[in-house]
Amino acid sequence: MSILVVGTVAFDTVETPFGRADRILGGSATYAALAARHLGVPVLLSAVVGADFPEAHIEALRARGVDTEGLVRDPDGETFFWAGRYHYDLNTRDTLATHLNVLATFRPDLPAAYRRPAVVCLGNLDPTIQLDVIRQTSNDGHRPLVIADTMNFWIEQMRDALLETLAHVDVLLVNDSEARELAGVPNLVAAARRIRSMGPQTVIIKKGEHGALLFCGDDVFSAPAYPLEDVTDPTGAGDTFLGGFAGHLVRSGATDPRTLDPSVYRQAVVTGSVLASCVVEAFGPAKLLDLPPAEVVARMEAFRRLSVVPEPVTVA
Amino acid sequence: MSILVVGTVAFDTVETPFGRADRILGGSATYAALAARHLGVPVLLSAVVGADFPEAHIEALRARGVDTEGLVRDPDGETFFWAGRYHYDLNTRDTLATHLNVLATFRPDLPAAYRRPAVVCLGNLDPTIQLDVIRQTSNDGHRPLVIADTMNFWIEQMRDALLETLAHVDVLLVNDSEARELAGVPNLVAAARRIRSMGPQTVIIKKGEHGALLFCGDDVFSAPAYPLEDVTDPTGAGDTFLGGFAGHLVRSGATDPRTLDPSVYRQAVVTGSVLASCVVEAFGPAKLLDLPPAEVVARMEAFRRLSVVPEPVTVA
Numbered sequence: 001m002s003i004l005v006v007g008t009v010a011f012d013t014v015e016t017p018f019g020r021a022d023r024i025l026g027g028s029a030t031y032a033a034l035a036a037r038h039l040g041v042p043v044l045l046s047a048v049v050g051a052d053f054p055e056a057h058i059e060a061l062r063a064r065g066v067d068t069e070g071l072v073r074d075p076d077g078e079t080f081f082w083a084g085r086y087h088y089d090l091n092t093r094d095t096l097a098t099h100l101n102v103l104a105t106f107r108p109d110l111p112a113a114y115r116r117p118a119v120v121c122l123g124n125l126d127p128t129i130q131l132d133v134i135r136q137t138s139n140d141g142h143r144p145l146v147i148a149d150t151m152n153f154w155i156e157q158m159r160d161a162l163l164e165t166l167a168h169v170d171v172l173l174v175n176d177s178e179a180r181e182l183a184g185v186p187n188l189v190a191a192a193r194r195i196r197s198m199g200p201q202t203v204i205i206k207k208g209e210h211g212a213l214l215f216c217g218d219d220v221f222s223a224p225a226y227p228l229e230d231v232t233d234p235t236g237a238g239d240t241f242l243g244g245f246a247g248h249l250v251r252s253g254a255t256d257p258r259t260l261d262p263s264v265y266r267q268a269v270v271t272g273s274v275l276a277s278c279v280v281e282a283f284g285p286a287k288l289l290d291l292p293p294a295e296v297v298a299r300m301e302a303f304r305r306l307s308v309v310p311e312p313v314t315v316a
Numbered sequence: 317m318s319i320l321v322v323g324t325v326a327f328d329t330v331e332t333p334f335g336r337a338d339r340i341l342g343g344s345a346t347y348a349a350l351a352a353r354h355l356g357v358p359v360l361l362s363a364v365v366g367a368d369f370p371e372a373h374i375e376a377l378r379a380r381g382v383d384t385e386g387l388v389r390d391p392d393g394e395t396f397f398w399a400g401r402y403h404y405d406l407n408t409r410d411t412l413a414t415h416l417n418v419l420a421t422f423r424p425d426l427p428a429a430y431r432r433p434a435v436v437c438l439g440n441l442d443p444t445i446q447l448d449v450i451r452q453t454s455n456d457g458h459r460p461l462v463i464a465d466t467m468n469f470w471i472e473q474m475r476d477a478l479l480e481t482l483a484h485v486d487v488l489l490v491n492d493s494e495a496r497e498l499a500g501v502p503n504l505v506a507a508a509r510r511i512r513s514m515g516p517q518t519v520i521i522k523k524g525e526h527g528a529l530l531f532c533g534d535d536v537f538s539a540p541a542y543p544l545e546d547v548t549d550p551t552g553a554g555d556t557f558l559g560g561f562a563g564h565l566v567r568s569g570a571t572d573p574r575t576l577d578p579s580v581y582r583q584a585v586v587t588g589s590v591l592a593s594c595v596v597e598a599f600g601p602a603k604l605l606d607l608p609p610a611e612v613v614a615r616m617e618a619f620r621r622l623s624v625v626p627e628p629v630t631v632a
Contacts, residue, residue, distance in 0.1 A: 089502035186405035189545040210526035213543065222622045224538030227529065229505040263626040270625050306538045307623035309586050310579035
């Protein structure tokens, strides 16, 4: 069982109050693919880069076991570039530059070996491209579990296309402000309910430093964020969450949308949260490229302890 | 073992996008005292009201077992009045009016029976009054566990007095923006560490709809907020948390600041969170005045399930 990750592979320039990194490896698919590999499952990458993208970055992904057959190089353009500056509290950021470059004309045409994945992870992309990928991977009775991310830009600019795509999505990941905007209600519980009526059986609302809420079947799970004292670079935390979440589902064999097991989904949220808490400790995906399993295991255990309520509490 | 609650007893006028309530019973001490009574422990109330305060409200507190010997009536003035309007998402509010009235000159002079409580709960008040109450209750070798709330007004306007008081506080409750402002750092883990260096051994950072963080000894506990779909009036949630938290400590006999048991503190945070999640479902303290124990027990159990991680998660 494999995971297909579709998203961006990019150059990022990141400024925080504490440092800066120029034109480092970035992109939603980079983070999600590397995170999923930490679960030891096959990962297929579909994305585009330009003539300027160094072979060494591709080699780094391959060395971590990411299948890059679907990573297309467009020789006529430059790689997608994003630059952003984080505010003092690292909870908000300004986008300083978004150069789509080769991404502007990219339409994935999946290799034959990519067309029957167990899970499709759709990074934040034009919803019409997301839907096209769902169609390319749904064939001969095969239907993958579809996990998608989106953002305010698509909610505001392409709402109809997004709604059409959402009808084919099993798990939607959004942050809290996007959930409110997509649903049109301020309360997050009500927002999750409305979003689930649009298609996704499962909704995960990411709240940054406040953790995440999982709505899955009748189950509601509130996952804390791991309380870090030194966050270096929040870029890619959501994509890392996506990859870790998907990786856990595949590793657990829980990829049939008709037989939801909320326990496995809770574990998958914790896995995504833990990997995200690791990645923000360095600029770019550096930690994902070099993260000892023992460190992940230790943080997983610390994460579990974080929200344990010691024993039934009684009231008069 | 009793809890002394010092704070305000007030008239509140509350507007939300969904309704309005005029001159209802309010005040930090009202919420905290009623919440603590749900733990079945003795509660002593110290506050002031004016000539206009109806005897029926006092009778309602007494009927719930609150000792009102320390509730002073100042015949020369009107009761403290607060009016506020909540924004669409209920996370922020504008204060429309604050009439201190009799509160402006109130200096608690505790009855003899109030001077040896096991726990002192200091609602958000002038820090010099908070310190005076600590002094009145520390005598003949007796030293209560001191739990205090504060707010941005005192942090900004009376920082030196607040710091002097904090040196005598065992548990400080603040919201996330207040924690950042008091500590002067944006990261909440770092902020909690700095605040603990100011005196309080234990710091609880309240994050509204995102739950609370408890820093107690070496333990860090992340408590979710109970995900409510219909919040009617957030007023008093923090004070209810304070009373429920203190009530659980007294009920558990865990009031010696020298022998901190993080497990009991975790339970106390859950107790406070659960009672706070109940109170916001109606305007004012109505739910606290009429809350069946079975409802609290059921929510306590639902709250516990909210953040359970099913079993150790493994990573490749």
